[in-house]
Amino acid sequence: MNFIQTRGCDATRAKSVTFSEAILNPIASFGGLYVPENLPELGEAFLNEHLNASYKELAAAMLGRFEIDIEKNVIDEALKLYDKFDNPSNPVPVVKVKENLYVSELYHGPTRAFKDMALQPFGVVLSSIAQKRGEHYLILAATSGDTGPAALETFKNRANVQVACLYPDGGTSDVQRLQMVTEDAKNLKVIGINGVFDDAQNALKRLLASSEFKAALQEKNILLSAANSVNFGRIIFQIIYHIHSYLELVRQSAITMGEKVYLNVPSGNFGNALGAYYAWKMGLPVEKIIISSNENNVLTRLIKTGKYDLRDAHVVNTTSPAMDILKSSNVERILYDMFGFERTRELMQDLESKNFYELSSAELTELQKSFDADFCTGDEGKAYIKDTFDNNGYLMDPHTATCMKSYETCSNPAIKTIAYSTAEWTKFSPVIANALTGEVDAQDIVALESIAKEAKLSIPPMIKELFGKEIVQKTVIEKEDIEKEILKFL
Numbered sequence: 001m002n003f004i005q006t007r008g009c010d011a012t013r014a015k016s017v018t019f020s021e022a023i024l025n026p027i028a029s030f031g032g033l034y035v036p037e038n039l040p041e042l043g044e045a046f047l048n049e050h051l052n053a054s055y056k057e058l059a060a061a062m063l064g065r066f067e068i069d070i071e072k073n074v075i076d077e078a079l080k081l082y083d084k085f086d087n088p089s090n091p092v093p094v095v096k097v098k099e100n101l102y103v104s105e106l107y108h109g110p111t112r113a114f115k116d117m118a119l120q121p122f123g124v125v126l127s128s129i130a131q132k133r134g135e136h137y138l139i140l141a142a143t144s145g146d147t148g149p150a151a152l153e154t155f156k157n158r159a160n161v162q163v164a165c166l167y168p169d170g171g172t173s174d175v176q177r178l179q180m181v182t183e184d185a186k187n188l189k190v191i192g193i194n195g196v197f198d199d200a201q202n203a204l205k206r207l208l209a210s211s212e213f214k215a216a217l218q219e220k221n222i223l224l225s226a227a228n229s230v231n232f233g234r235i236i237f238q239i240i241y242h243i244h245s246y247l248e249l250v251r252q253s254a255i256t257m258g259e260k261v262y263l264n265v266p267s268g269n270f271g272n273a274l275g276a277y278y279a280w281k282m283g284l285p286v287e288k289i290i291i292s293s294n295e296n297n298v299l300t301r302l303i304k305t306g307k308y309d310l311r312d313a314h315v316v317n318t319t320s321p322a323m324d325i326l327k328s329s330n331v332e333r334i335l336y337d338m339f340g341f342e343r344t345r346e347l348m349q350d351l352e353s354k355n356f357y358e359l360s361s362a363e364l365t366e367l368q369k370s371f372d373a374d375f376c377t378g379d380e381g382k383a384y385i386k387d388t389f390d391n392n393g394y395l396m397d398p399h400t401a402t403c404m405k406s407y408e409t410c411s412n413p414a415i416k417t418i419a420y421s422t423a424e425w426t427k428f429s430p431v432i433a434n435a436l437t438g439e440v441d442a443q444d445i446v447a448l449e450s451i452a453k454e455a456k457l458s459i460p461p462m463i464k465e466l467f468g469k470e471i472v473q474k475t476v477i478e479k480e481d482i483e484k485e486i487l488k489f490l
């Protein structure tokens with residue numbers, strides 16, 4: 001299958017490209033994104049056939065239907081990385097929390113956040129394409145805390161790929177920072193910046209667009225790519241777990257095959273939610289996709305009013321920082337799917353030039369057929385964490401907690417919900433400890449130990465050992481010096 005472009009095609013690019021090309025050069029004509037030409041139809045037959053398949057078998061079968069230009073042995077090798085999850089035979093447990101609410105836990109991978117679901121296999125795929133083409137890539141990543149560790153973990157010691165990862169020094173949790181600065185491999189460079197996440201993100205965007213930087217890389221025979229969540233190479237791995245979670249509910253006799261469910265997704269850049277939408281379009285029985293946000297509630301407003309309005313918007317720092325986003329990139333792929341490339345180009349150009357777009361009422365009706373949304377404040381989230389722990393014995397992180405609000409306000413209680421848990425308690429422990437006991441901890445290790453005691457859990461080894469590991473990545477610089485620092489590393 002080939003990939004086409006959300007904003008149509010300019011004269012300089014091919015109308016359609018292979019999967020490999022779409023993931024190596026993820027930005028399409030007019031600044032658009034690549035999308036599959038058409039989605040494979042799976043239908044109930046596929047679900048029935050794979051009812052008892054393992055996660056990896058399901059993934060291989062689904063990826064097979066996409067007919068992408070990646071050899072089967074590479075896909076198999078990529079999927080083997082799910083063996084690194086807590087339970088290799090079921091990397092994504094789905095747990096009943098209350099009567100009709102189930103939580104699909106996407107965080108059982110090496111870095112304890114859901115970014116591993118896609119980035120783990122993506123690292124193998126990208127490295128193998130680079131080797132096959134005899135090319136060397138520099139992957140740039142800017143992170144507020146979860147993408148960085150997951151990207152470093154997946155590309156560590158992989159052939160033909162180097163990674164430069166930018167993070168705001170002091171802007172991540174202790175665990176997130178330690179996950180990055182203790183990564184020891186020759187092909188990885190972690191750079192702390194005196195600034196905030198936006199400084200890191202802006203530096204990354206500037207470098208990706210800079211022809212001088214590209215020329216300097218070319219002299220070293222290095223090409224440039226990015227591992228951010230607009231890359232379809234990540235999205236494709238995010239369709240699988242929605243299908244898996246549904247089949248888990250059938251296997252647990254919580255639903256019967258064909259019964260519709262809500263998929264409730266804590267959203268930032270909309271990659272997870274887009275995977276849910278594609279799974280639905282491919283035949284998963286879904287009632288609606290519910291988009292959960294924090295105080296940065298642009299998506300709630302879009303889905304409720306049809307207006308994407310950034311004219312007076314500022315990012316606020318919340319207790320769920322991985323969702324502190326205003327420009328939610330993957331919404332564009334939904335616009336394309338519903339309204340076509342001409343309208344998508346128009347809307348996205350409005351967003352870029354006026355910081356605003358508005359759907360027509362017919363378009364809004366169409367959007368609301370698939371999506372509903374609500375947002376949850378940090379205080380509400382902490383109350384949900386405490387309440388769900390006290391009354392249901394289930395511990396969740398602040399990102400997952402945003403789903404609890406929309407679960408109450410957006411769903412028909414007769415219909416079952418799968419809510420997605422995107423991070424383990426270990427990654428955002430000070431907020432959770434505060435929710436459970438009221439304590440205020442300056443350090444993650446104090447909060448971790450307190451939660452472990454309170455909830456009778458043990459701190460998983462890969463988190464515990466971080467605190468004793470040697471810090472090998474010591475670079476912290478001014479944002480003006482990023483380019484120089486990266487070239488020095490190469």
Ligand SMILES: *Cc1c(COP(=O)(O)O)cnc(C)c1O
Nearest residue numbers: 146267268269270271272322422
């Ligand atoms: C990245 C992330 C999200 C947001 O996911 P999107 O696919 O960008 O919408 C939510 N929660 C956590 C913990 C994350 O790391």
